[in-house]
Amino acid sequence: MKIRKVKASDIDSFIKLYIEAYKGLNKYAYNKRKDIKHYFKWLLSRDVNGFLIAELKEPVGFIACDTNWFSYVELRHVGEIHEVFVHPYCRRQGIGSTLLKKAIEYAKSRNRKIAGLWVGVENYEAKKFYEKFGFNETVTIGKWTRMIKKI
Numbered sequence: 001m002k003i004r005k006v007k008a009s010d011i012d013s014f015i016k017l018y019i020e021a022y023k024g025l026n027k028y029a030y031n032k033r034k035d036i037k038h039y040f041k042w043l044l045s046r047d048v049n050g051f052l053i054a055e056l057k058e059p060v061g062f063i064a065c066d067t068n069w070f071s072y073v074e075l076r077h078v079g080e081i082h083e084v085f086v087h088p089y090c091r092r093q094g095i096g097s098t099l100l101k102k103a104i105e106y107a108k109s110r111n112r113k114i115a116g117l118w119v120g121v122e123n124y125e126a127k128k129f130y131e132k133f134g135f136n137e138t139v140t141i142g143k144w145t146r147m148i149k150k151i
Helices: 008-021 033-046 095-109 124-132
Strands: 002-005 051-055 059-071 076-086 114-120 136-141 144-150
Touching (some): 002 095, 008 033, 008 051, 008 076, 033 051, 033 059, 033 076, 051 095, 059 095, 059 114, 076 095, 095 114, 114 124, 124 144
Antiparallel strands (some): 002 051, 051 059, 114 144
């Protein structure tokens, strides 16, 4: 598996994989191609060094870690995981774990003491995945639950 920084030219792969990865989780996802495209561009603009792609023969996963993010929950700059997803056929092969570890390493390298993310309240599979890496739930607002990890 190859992991590299995302480039602007990865937009079509991101959109295709995002749609596939969020099947069944539509209430937590952008559901229009133009919105996903805008989201990709926003992620790329936030922290280009923390936006990573995992490739086998083709793209199979993405993660976006934003070390420029100021969290109004923790009242400090954190390593914010805005997005992480893996193609459904490639899950449980260590791809998401590898991406998350790389994102946390990157946040540490930028002197962030906390990694944070928001996850869907009913996205139990994702919550279990994050808990495995030491993330803990802190607060729930609407359909989102905040999880953080000291790093």
